[in-house]
Amino acid sequence: MHLLGLLLCSAGLALGSEVDARWPVDPPLPGEALDGWPGLGAPVQGEVLHADEAVRRILARHPELGALALDVEAARADVRGAGRVPGPTFDVAWLPYASGPETDLRLGVDLTDLGLAGARAHVARAALTAEQARTRVEAVRLGFRVRETFLAHQAAEAQRQVIERSFDAQAAARDLARALVEAGSLPRLDLVTQEAAYENLRQQVAAARVRSATTRRAVEALLGGTTDWSPAPLAPLPAEPRVPADLEVRAEAESLELAALRARGDALSRGARVALAEGLLPELNIGLEATWAPDTAGTFGLGVEGSIPLFGVGAARQASLSASAGAVAARADQGALDVGAAARAAADTARIAHARAVHLETVVVPMQREVLHETLLQYNAMQIGAWQLLAALRAELDASSAAIEAARAWWVARAAVDALLAGARVEVGAADAMPASAPTPSGAH
């Protein structure tokens, strides 16, 4: 359980983030938009789940963490086995000589094994260290993937709500065109223009719903099939990206990948020395012997047996292990460079992602809101028509959708930095970009 807890901590990564944001969206539309389209029912409500809580719950039950713990347990058993003091052996020999059978009894201890037990235990402990580091790397990566999956669904669901508002706005534009054409005020061109835009947007709404549903299914599988929940909005952006200036140094120092490589190299090196010793040392066995033969009184006493290798038999194994140790060392050297490069890339990505997300949220979206407000004033002054007003609303919603995607990208980039600080490089799986919104129709009032 302690190990599991350690792995959970590794996998939880940045568990201290605030997650109490609320996204200003309207309730979703009724199923009007996609009536008859299969598998795209209304979104589920239920318990509101934030990212940190979701990650905690998922990792608490994820079978992979249990499997990783068992991997470590296996390596620990190897340590116990390697360091075990060899027990005495009892040999019995019955030799049917022509002159009569001879019975030999021997109770002895392998001195060579006894002498090498410590060295072998060191090898096993190095291997255990390597395995511990490897499993923690996997745990960190698992935690990152879980968080990335949940963030993808948070963003997909928020974007679905935004695009459905945009769809609602386009429906209003279509309704206005219908009413005007029915009254004879406009030609049919204006109507079909608005209806075409509406139907184009219906495709995008469907895609948004599919994406939300697909990412939700992925989270539900991780939650063990739980369906009675809905995602909280993405957490508010912090004012600063909080990427350590010494990330490269810290990533290298904390790298569990490098620790695993070095421990593995250590195990191989020690193993090579053990192999050499095994090849050079005679096999010595000391013990008590008793012998019975016909017509003899029998013997009993302390005896030593041994075998001396005439030619070193461990050289090949020693060479193999040494070469492997060298290869691992070389990989560790390259690995340090790779970790440094990954840290620099992750830092740059996180800073830029943060700047983008903050700019969209604090500058672009408010500006689009102001455009909408000023457009409404011009509409109230009867200088423009309702279509321009609805186009301004859709432009604001497009900006909101872009801000959601940028915020998701920031939180993923942040999680990648946290993974590095926890000791593992991760691969960021780019979430599918949302399709561009349908162009605002032209040629209408």
Added chain:
Amino acid sequence: MDRRDFLAGLGGLAAGGLLARAAEAAERSAHAAHAAAPPEALPAAPRAATPRGRVTTPNGASLPLRRVGAVKVGHLVAEEVRHTFAPGLEAMVWGYNGGTPGPTIECTEGDRLRIYVTNRLREPTTVHWHGVILPNGMDGVSGLNQAPIPVGATWVYEFVMRHAGTFMYHSHYDEMTQIALGAAGMIVVHPRVDPRPVDRDFVLMTHEWKLSVGASRPDANAMNDFNLLTFNGRAFPGTEPLLMGVGERVRIRLGNLSPMDHHPIHLHGLNFRVTATDGGPIPESAQHPDTTVLVPTGAVRVIEFVPTEPGDWAMHCHMTHHIMTQMGHGLPPMIGVDTSVVDRRMSRVLPAYMTMGTTGMGGMGDMTMDIPPNSLPMKGGPGPYGTIDMGGMFTILKVREDVARADPEGWYTPPPGTLAGPADPEAMARDGIG
């Protein structure tokens, strides 16, 4: 002819000569009093009948002229000014002496005028004396008659006003821009002897502007879709009413320096004759009665009438869009449209939205929705029976019985039985109206 007739004719001639000399003396006296005033002082608008030999410029004033020897001297300063078209609607324009149109230049036939022009605009300028017959070098066409007046410089024009009449003055450098921004004004040259003296003499310059809603500087490049029409630089309800008495002889001098549009000016409650253009008086035999006079762009039309009916009478351009301030033309035609479905959906999509125009445009000016600052879209002005839902080139002739004691801001009260009202059902039945 016998001796009695001859002597009677001599007496008539003498009387006529005496009258002419008396008129000249009165005119000289008036001009002398005017010349004694400081050059920058603007005379107060008269409340009583227009003094003979003086015009009333509603919302404006005449240029002070100082007599220096035998010359009448005035000073026009071409400059950028913050101008109020109506309460709540201001813009930066290019005018003269702090306003647009510039002050009316009044003088008498035969006067030698010396007008100094100081250019405080952002670019060179000139002044052309529209309709005035004068030496070619004083005509003010930049590049043709003179070099332009540099920024910051003061140049001088001097010429004799040989002919009486109504004329205009305006920039003739970058004319498109400077006239569009308001560099224009009226000129009235009184005859030495007015064959048809009037009791009220008004000067109105018509103009048009493109001032986008929420903007504060007109678009000088506009060629059409002007949205702000003015009398003397003002749009109703910013126009000053014209006060006159029943039975008085009234003259209105209409000038038009709109960039692109003519204006058919219609007067309610009376008919008039067009008595002059900027080319000169129209012989009486050629005058015809009318209620609407078309004033082409670049032209002057002078009308004269005697109002016989008291009341508040509308006077306005009869191009219907010229009496709507800042009306937008980007809307689809909404009349007759059933917007019930749209309204329901819009209440969810954009709660601040309100459908407009489905029953016409009347009443739009009374709505209190948020609109851009410094704008008066579709706004009218208060009247005695509700909002007068017109703006732009609209003013009111206040014809009063006792004009000397009339309140120029007060409304006319019709005598009983002369006010339109709801029909009595019994009366309708008696008259066979079903």
